[in-house]
Amino acid sequence: MEKGNLVLYKHNPAIVTAVADKIDIVLKGGKTKKVREKDIQLLHKGPTGNFEELKETEGQIEEGWELLIGEKPDLEELSSLIFGQYTPSTAWQAYLLLNRTIYFKGTVEEIIVCTPEEVEQASLAKKAKEEEQAQWQAFMERLKSRTTLPEDKTFFIDLENMAYKKSRNSRILTELGRAKTPENAHKTLLELGIWDYSINPWPNRYELSLKSSSAELSFFEDDERVDLTHLESFAIDDEGNTDPDDAISIDGDRIWIHIADAALLAPPDSDADLEASRRGANLYIPETTVSMLPPEATEKLGLGLHEISPAFSFGLTFDPEMNVDDITLVLSNVKVTRLTYSQADKMLDKGPLKDIYEVTSRYREKRISNGAVELSLPEAKIRADENNRVEIRPIPELESRKMVTDAMLMAGNAAALFAIRNEIPVPFATQPKPDFDKKPEPDPASQFASRKFMKRSRMSTVPEGHGGLGLDFYARATSPLRRYPDLIVLQQLRNHITGKPILNEDQVIERVALFESVSGTVVSAERKSNLHWKLVYLLQNPEWKGSAVYVGKKEKQAVFLIPDLAMEVLMPVKKDLPLNGTIEITPDLIDLANQEVIFKEIVEN
Structure with a gap:
C-alpha cells in the first residue's frame, strides 16, 4: 500500500494517507483511522487527492456485461470496458456495480459476471418489485383519502397481523406515522371499516386456537358399571349451558355427586389427553366455546344429554360434624334431569332437592365455621349471538347455585381424602387462609376491599388445606370435560378403582406444570374477551x-x-x-x- 491509494474499507471508499506498522486512512467526511492491511482492499493505486474526484460517471453497463459473459474480469478490466478508462473515480463506480445491479456480483478479488438467465430472472424480480411499489403507493393514496377498493384487502394483512400481535412491524402504521402497537393497528382497522366491532382479537393475541380439539378419542371395552338410574339425579347449570359435566342425587343419608366419565374416552397419554394438556381448559368467550376435548366427548358423556349417561360417581356420608365419613367411588349409569338454576331454585322446598339442599347447607355452615370466605361481587353472563348482538345478564345469587357449589366442593374434598388415604398422586388445590382481622361485612365496599386479603391458590402434589374454601384438603375433580387438572384427578381415581396403573408423582407434576404454563393465557383471553364484548354492548346501546x-x-x-x-x-x-x-x-x-x-x-x- 502507498500514500494516495484508493481503498475499500467496510464497503466505503477510503484514501491512504500514510503507511507504517499500520496504515493511516481517511474516510469520506474527514474521519481518520489506523488499520491493518488485511482490513482494506485496493481499488486503485491513485494517486487520489480527495473524495470529490469520485464523481458519478456514465458508462455502458449492459453492453459491457454482454461482452464479459463467461469471463472473469478484474476491477481494472471491468472499469475500462464499461467506463472507457481506469481511474480512481471509475474504479469506485465499477465496484458499485457489484451486487447492486443485475449484471455483476462478487467481491473486489472475485468479480462474477451474471449469466443471461440470472439477469433475466433478476430483471423480472426488479420489475415486479417496482410494480409492487407503485401499487403500494397507489394503495396508500387511496387509504389516506378513504377510497380503498375491495382488492386492497391483501394490503391490510400487514395491519391485521399487527392487530393480532403476530407481527411487530406494520408498513401501514409506519406510513401513517402511528406508533406500531396492536392497539393502534386495531384502531386503524376500525377507522377504515376493514374490521367491525364483532372482531375480537384477544384469543389470537394470546395464540389460542379458536377450533375445538379434533384429537382421536379412545374407545375400549367399558368396565362394569353400577346401576344408579333409580335415583333422581339433577344436572343444574346456567341457561344455555351445553356441556353438563356434573349432577347430584341423594339416597337416604348418602349424597351422590356424578361426574361425566371423561377418562373413559381420554385416558392418560391418549391423543385426546395430550391435546387437552396442551390447551389446559375450555376457552369460554361470549361468541363461542372452544373445547379442550373433542366436542364428541361432550356429546357422548354430557350428563342428561341421553336417557342414560355413563358417570363417575362419588357416594358420600357425613358424621354429625359434617366431616366426610364414608367415601364410595364407582363407575355408574345414571338417569339425569337437566335444570336451570332458576328452575331448581323453585324446587328446593320439596322432593330430593329439598334433602340435598339441607345437607349442602349444613356442609356450607361447617366450611364457614372453618374460615371459608364467601365474597359476593357482581357477575354477569355475556353472550354474542350469530348476528354479533350482545346480551349481558347479571347472575343472581340463588340458593340453588350455592347448593350445587357445595355439592361440588364435597366431591373435591372427598377426592382429596380418598387420594391421601390410598396414596394416589393428584394435583391438590391449596390456599393459605386470608389475612382478615374479621370476616368481611356483606356490603359491596367491604366485599371489594376484602379481595386484597385473599392469597393465591396453587396446585401441588403435597396435600395442604384450602383456607379460602374452609376445607382441610381439596382436589378439583368435577369438571373433567372442561378443565385439565380435573381430568387428571378423574384419571387417577378411575384407574385406581378399576385396578389399572396410575401415574406416578413426577408424571402428575409434569402435567400440572404444563397446565400452569397455559392456564394463565386462557384466563387472560377470557377476561379481555369479556371486556371487549361489554364495550361492544355499550356501543350497540x-x-x-x-x-x-x-x-x-x-x-x-x-x-x-x-x-x-x-x-x-x-x-x-x-x-x-x-x-x-x-x-x-x-x-x-x-x-x-x-x-x-x-x-x-x-x-x-
Whole structure:
C-alpha cells in the first residue's frame, strides 16, 4: 500500500494517507483511522487527492456485461470496458456495480459476471418489485383519502397481523406515522371499516386456537358399571349451558355427586389427553366455546344429554360434624334431569332437592365455621349471538347455585381424602387462609376491599388445606370435560378403582406444570374477551344508563362497581358520596381498541 491509494474499507471508499506498522486512512467526511492491511482492499493505486474526484460517471453497463459473459474480469478490466478508462473515480463506480445491479456480483478479488438467465430472472424480480411499489403507493393514496377498493384487502394483512400481535412491524402504521402497537393497528382497522366491532382479537393475541380439539378419542371395552338410574339425579347449570359435566342425587343419608366419565374416552397419554394438556381448559368467550376435548366427548358423556349417561360417581356420608365419613367411588349409569338454576331454585322446598339442599347447607355452615370466605361481587353472563348482538345478564345469587357449589366442593374434598388415604398422586388445590382481622361485612365496599386479603391458590402434589374454601384438603375433580387438572384427578381415581396403573408423582407434576404454563393465557383471553364484548354492548346501546356503587379509591380516583355490567371502573372522586353510595351513569367515551371506557354521572336538573 502507498500514500494516495484508493481503498475499500467496510464497503466505503477510503484514501491512504500514510503507511507504517499500520496504515493511516481517511474516510469520506474527514474521519481518520489506523488499520491493518488485511482490513482494506485496493481499488486503485491513485494517486487520489480527495473524495470529490469520485464523481458519478456514465458508462455502458449492459453492453459491457454482454461482452464479459463467461469471463472473469478484474476491477481494472471491468472499469475500462464499461467506463472507457481506469481511474480512481471509475474504479469506485465499477465496484458499485457489484451486487447492486443485475449484471455483476462478487467481491473486489472475485468479480462474477451474471449469466443471461440470472439477469433475466433478476430483471423480472426488479420489475415486479417496482410494480409492487407503485401499487403500494397507489394503495396508500387511496387509504389516506378513504377510497380503498375491495382488492386492497391483501394490503391490510400487514395491519391485521399487527392487530393480532403476530407481527411487530406494520408498513401501514409506519406510513401513517402511528406508533406500531396492536392497539393502534386495531384502531386503524376500525377507522377504515376493514374490521367491525364483532372482531375480537384477544384469543389470537394470546395464540389460542379458536377450533375445538379434533384429537382421536379412545374407545375400549367399558368396565362394569353400577346401576344408579333409580335415583333422581339433577344436572343444574346456567341457561344455555351445553356441556353438563356434573349432577347430584341423594339416597337416604348418602349424597351422590356424578361426574361425566371423561377418562373413559381420554385416558392418560391418549391423543385426546395430550391435546387437552396442551390447551389446559375450555376457552369460554361470549361468541363461542372452544373445547379442550373433542366436542364428541361432550356429546357422548354430557350428563342428561341421553336417557342414560355413563358417570363417575362419588357416594358420600357425613358424621354429625359434617366431616366426610364414608367415601364410595364407582363407575355408574345414571338417569339425569337437566335444570336451570332458576328452575331448581323453585324446587328446593320439596322432593330430593329439598334433602340435598339441607345437607349442602349444613356442609356450607361447617366450611364457614372453618374460615371459608364467601365474597359476593357482581357477575354477569355475556353472550354474542350469530348476528354479533350482545346480551349481558347479571347472575343472581340463588340458593340453588350455592347448593350445587357445595355439592361440588364435597366431591373435591372427598377426592382429596380418598387420594391421601390410598396414596394416589393428584394435583391438590391449596390456599393459605386470608389475612382478615374479621370476616368481611356483606356490603359491596367491604366485599371489594376484602379481595386484597385473599392469597393465591396453587396446585401441588403435597396435600395442604384450602383456607379460602374452609376445607382441610381439596382436589378439583368435577369438571373433567372442561378443565385439565380435573381430568387428571378423574384419571387417577378411575384407574385406581378399576385396578389399572396410575401415574406416578413426577408424571402428575409434569402435567400440572404444563397446565400452569397455559392456564394463565386462557384466563387472560377470557377476561379481555369479556371486556371487549361489554364495550361492544355499550356501543350497540349508546343510550345505556345504570347504577354504579362507590366501593373505594385507587390511584386518587374513586372505584365504582356497575352491577348490571359486572364491571369495575375508575371515576373522579365525589367528596359527598359515602362508601356504598350509588350514582346513575352513562357512557361518555368508548375506545374499543384500547379497552377503555369513560362514564359520566347523570345529573338531574
